[in-house]
Amino acid sequence: MKDITLKEIASKLGISITTVSKALKNYPDVSEKTKKAVIELAQKLHYTPNSFAVNLRTRESKTIGLIVPEVVHHFFSNVINAIIDEAEKNEYLVIILQSNETLALEKKQVELLINKRVDGILMSLSNESNNDDHIRAIIDRKIPFVMFDKISKLSKCSKVIIDDQKAAFSAVQHLIDNGCRKIAHIRGPLNPQNAIDRFIGYKKALEKNNIPFDSKLVYACESVTFQEGIDFAKQIVDEHPDVDGVFAITDLVAAGVLTYFNDNKVKVPQQVAVIGFSNWFISQVLTPKLSTVDQPSHSMGIEAFNLLLEEMNCHKVGKAFIPRTIELETTLITRESSIKI
Amino acid sequence: MKDITLKEIASKLGISITTVSKALKNYPDVSEKTKKAVIELAQKLHYTPNSFAVNLRTRESKTIGLIVPEVVHHFFSNVINAIIDEAEKNEYLVIILQSNETLALEKKQVELLINKRVDGILMSLSNESNNDDHIRAIIDRKIPFVMFDKISKLSKCSKVIIDDQKAAFSAVQHLIDNGCRKIAHIRGPLNPQNAIDRFIGYKKALEKNNIPFDSKLVYACESVTFQEGIDFAKQIVDEHPDVDGVFAITDLVAAGVLTYFNDNKVKVPQQVAVIGFSNWFISQVLTPKLSTVDQPSHSMGIEAFNLLLEEMNCHKVGKAFIPRTIELETTLITRESSIKI
DNA sequence: TTGTAGGCGTTATCAG
DNA sequence: CTGATAACGCCTACAA
Secondary structure: OOOOOHHHHHHHHOOOHHHHHHHHOOOOOOOHHHHHHHHHHHHHOOOOOOHHHHHHHHOOOOEEEEEEOOOOOHHHHHHHHHHHHHHHHOOOEEEEEEOOOOHHHHHHHHHHHHHHOOOEEEEOOOOOOOOOHHHHHHHHOOOOEEEEOOOOOOOOOEEEEEOHHHHHHHHHHHHHHOOOOOEEEEEOOOOOHHHHHHHHHHHHHHHHOOOOOOHHHEEEOOOOOHHHHHHHHHHHHHHOOOOOEEEEOOHHHHHHHHHHHHHOOOOOOOOOEEEOOEOOHHHHOOOOOOEEEEOOHHHHHHHHHHHHHHHHHHHHOOOOOOOOEEEEOOEEEOOHHHOOO | OOOOOHHHHHHHHOOOHHHHHHHHOOOOOOOHHHHHHHHHHHHHOOOOOOHHHHHHHHOOOOEEEEEEOOOOOHHHHHHHHHHHHHHHHOOOEEEEEEOOOOHHHHHHHHHHHHHHOOOEEEEOOOOOOOOOHHHHHHHHOOOOEEEEOOOOOOOOOEEEEEOHHHHHHHHHHHHHHOOOOOEEEEEOOOOOHHHHHHHHHHHHHHHHOOOOOOHHHEEEOOOOOHHHHHHHHHHHHHHOOOOOEEEEOOHHHHHHHHHHHHHOOOOOOOOOEEEOOEOOHHHHOOOOOOEEEEOOHHHHHHHHHHHHHHHHHHHHOOOOOOOOEEEEOOEEEOOHHHOOO
16 A cells, blocks of 8 residues: 555646645635545545655654653653653654763764754753763754753753752751751762752751761762662661661662661661652652652653743744743652651 | 755765765765765765655655553553664664553554654554554554554554463462462453453463452452552452452552552451562562562563564565564562462 | 756745 | 646766
8 A cells, every 4th residue: 555645646636736735735726626626535545745755845843852861760751751742732743762871872862863853852961961062062053952850051951940959958958857967868970960959958958957067978879770779778877877867869769778778677767767859659659658859740841842842933933042941849748758756 | 054965065066966975875986086075075064964855765764653551651661761772773763652541542643653654663552442443554554563562462463472361370370379269350451452361360370279260359440550559459358358369460559559458457468468460660669579470571672673673674675574473471570478478 | 987867745936 | 726847855877
């Protein structure tokens, strides 16, 4: 079953390609009769315009690219979910790629998307990335572009973020309010902005409460995994048996911490209170249920897509677009793992 | 910064478009000198072929479509992960869509992908779908097509599956081996093949062990959610306090069951043993750790893509392709939630 | 060794 | 109201 083209419809009806095209696009200057005949035949033959040809002429593909560090990740899969649905509502399709947290892959993927000539790009940076040349390449080429969650402050593009400092501050303040005085922080890698900001939030909360900062109580993940949570929990217990609170960069790591504590009879929250970040699904099924900070993944996806859409629409008509940054609210969620009293 | 075309390079060098094209494709019949000049200028200008034009000529887009019921789902996100990576290795990009378990959306999305003229389609059916006309449309149009996990037996296409009956049988047999005699089953919806097969596996295991089947012990999920696990656990306890084992269609539901049991002092596994299905990440962090059946999501994605690739390659050269079904092995994983002895 | 011509399928312009 | 023509950018058979 070969593809139907305008040409075929035209020849079957003995009219010109032009007229067929106009009839299908409901141009006013086609007789009702012709229009009807064309539409009927087109339906009968299941005609659909060849998108390759349409792309070539219109110079747009109604497709966007999305690069995330990982797909198997509660937060990102929720963002993806929102983006796909929002894009579909607006008649865009989404090509998804994952950088696996490496700069090399991310660069390659940006190139793939640029060469593919997607209409726009959404992206959350890998742990190794900053305002590197692949990012600047997107911006220089004026390809509509929005970063979300893991962003680089220096890039001149739209962004959708949360206030990581404030959110981390509230998490640590909560531990302090529950009597913690010696709080360890399992932070993310040194490069990503959000790991830096959460760390700063942690420090600020200590400072505000006159608790001396001790760099020995800060442990840095390399890959932010469950296993690292387990390993650092052990280190914390071994090196600082008097730690009474742990703030982990994300719930997955906190889950590792809880697992180690449970398996080794460290009482949570009585002996050590634990709080995570992001409000992953697992946080509510852990024992004890994990306190955390809710990060609005779904609205982040929606906002990011809509910012991109706005920019794509400007781009199409050659209008200038001024990048914006949208900051979304987070919510402290207190559960069993941190309530000592 | 507008796009560079062959035409521009040609005019800057004062030669023909054809020669530029040939030079870039390293044709033998271009002088070394010209070739060098062309390649240098192309690099300097960051020339990349316009993929819209290439698509139109070659009639392929190096893009495939992937439809899953849900993206926020441990099993599917693992499959997606594998497919994206495998596709990228083979220079294909992946457009992802989610049916949200509805037939209507799935139909629309199939249409979108067909109109987009993707080179192939990978799909896991929604709970409402069978060998419906949208599926037949794909096959009739000879679009390379592979179904995985949630398939329809009647469709004439390649498939990648597990033996759900056998896997479910082994899970229930395991419960029986651990002393369970009154085993409830929280099954999936009535339509999907895998829910049916797991149910059959459950029945067969009972039969094999001379345990009478009681339809009142079977509860059917509508949407296969965590909350349904909680709700059915309550029902089970209320209606059949002597149930001593529960086999849930998937770990997410089993997590709900454990949560309800934990919150209501039902001892697992002593009073009721619980086993799930799929080996989600959560299964290892639940308390007690959840027994389950490992379903090879990653290799399922890889196999599915490679089957599709094979079919796409045949399709390209007009060679016939005979659909195949690949069945992957599952593994029983026993953890705390089911070991009574 | 280089270039001309035609076509992939669609759409916009302009003339009839 | 209809249609011829050109163009989007690339590729390839064929001619020079």
